[in-house]
Amino acid sequence: MPQPPQFSRIGLIGFGAFGRLIARHLSPLLPICVYDPVQTDERPRHPSLRFGSLAETAACPLVILAVPVGAMEPLCHTLAPLVRPGTWVLDVGSVKMAPADVMQRVLPPEVNLLGTHPLFGPESTRQGLAGQKIALCPLRGGRPLRLAAVLRHIFRLEVIWTTPEAHDRELATVQGLTHLIAQALNQVAPETLRMTTASFELMQQASRMVTGDAPGVLEAILRDNPFAADIRDSFLERAADLGRHPVTPRTQQSPPNAAGF
Known part of the structure; x- marks a missing residue:
């Protein structure tokens, strides 16, 4: 040992x-x-x-x-x-x-x-x-x-x-956004959904992993990290922009002689 x-x-x-x-x-x-x-x-x-x-x-x-x-x-x-x-x-x-x-x-x-x-x-x-x-x-x-x-x-x-500074800068994104998205997802998406995709289930899994954290953890992440507010504001601004102007994904060209759908 x-x-x-x-x-x-x-x-x-x-x-x-x-x-x-x-x-x-x-x-x-x-x-x-x-x-x-x-x-x-x-x-x-x-x-x-x-x-x-x-x-x-x-x-x-x-x-x-x-x-x-x-x-x-x-x-x-x-x-x-x-x-x-x-x-x-x-x-x-x-x-x-x-x-x-x-x-x-x-x-x-x-x-x-x-x-x-x-x-x-x-x-x-x-x-x-x-x-x-x-x-x-x-x-x-x-x-x-x-x-x-x-x-x-x-x-x-x-x-x-x-x-400490490098840590807080990086974790403002890693933890700050995770907890923000988890809270929002819990409020808008019930747990009883049946027709879910694999990607959505991964989001739900990530949400469950952090929603059980003690209130002090959430407070530290969102309030005590000096870089969290800027990251949060930037994310919400971009989310609002996407709501007003949804991004259309680029279409991929089909390979030559491939059947289309």
């Missing part, structure tokens, strides 16, 4: 849907201490997974912040006096510029920082993590190459190194 990462234990702050996903995949490798200020009925089901205080969780050598973007700043202020020098702190939010700014401003300079965005969720990983992607944004302390190797070789993830 591959060796676990160099961290002796992991602190996980936040035990919502994504926090539970993290715990399910990491707990077979390492002990995890979970802190969530909101009481939850979802109790740890693995012997290496337990709930602890914020101070206990912050004392771990790797601390994962699985909280909404809006909760990052107050959490980091509370966390700052608790984390130890050399600790790695990483977030898993859907936007990167705002959390990166908060962590760099608020957390002590002797703490290593990494922005991450797992480009998947509970719905898209029902068949496992292999082949999914994760974006890593080194903020302080360099590139954690051993952690990246664990993500690649143990979890079979595709690791993408990037910056």
Whole structure:
């Protein structure tokens, strides 16, 4: 079996849907201490997974912040006096510029920082993590190459190194439009349609994958990404233009001597 990462234990702050996903995949490798200020009925089901205080969780050598973007700043202020020098702190939010700014401003300079965005969720990983992607944004302390190797070789993830700005620019299109189209499709197309095409069913499948996301995820994608509004406005403008002036596809010429229809 591959060796676990160099961290002796992991602190996980936040035990919502994504926090539970993290715990399910990491707990077979390492002990995890979970802190969530909101009481939850979802109790740890693995012997290496337990709930602890914020101070206990912050004392771990790797601390994962699985909280909404809006909760990052107050959490980091509370966390700052608790984390130890050399600790790695990483977030898993859907936007990167705002959390990166908060962590760099608020957390002590002797703490290593990494922005991450797992480009998947509970719905898209029902068949496992292999082949999914994760974006890593080194903020302080360099590139954690051993952690990246664990993500690649143990979890079979595709690791993408990037910056917070480059991430948010690209994800404004990738996630912003996906959620926008999913919401619109859910409002205009009932699930009971019988005469569907393969392409339409793929659209419905994509819509179902994101409509189950927590409200905080949608808020981060559409409100906290600084580039989302421009992408959304551009898309809606072009959709309105198409509504007024539908595009006629170019007709292809039939091959010589081919029968027409």
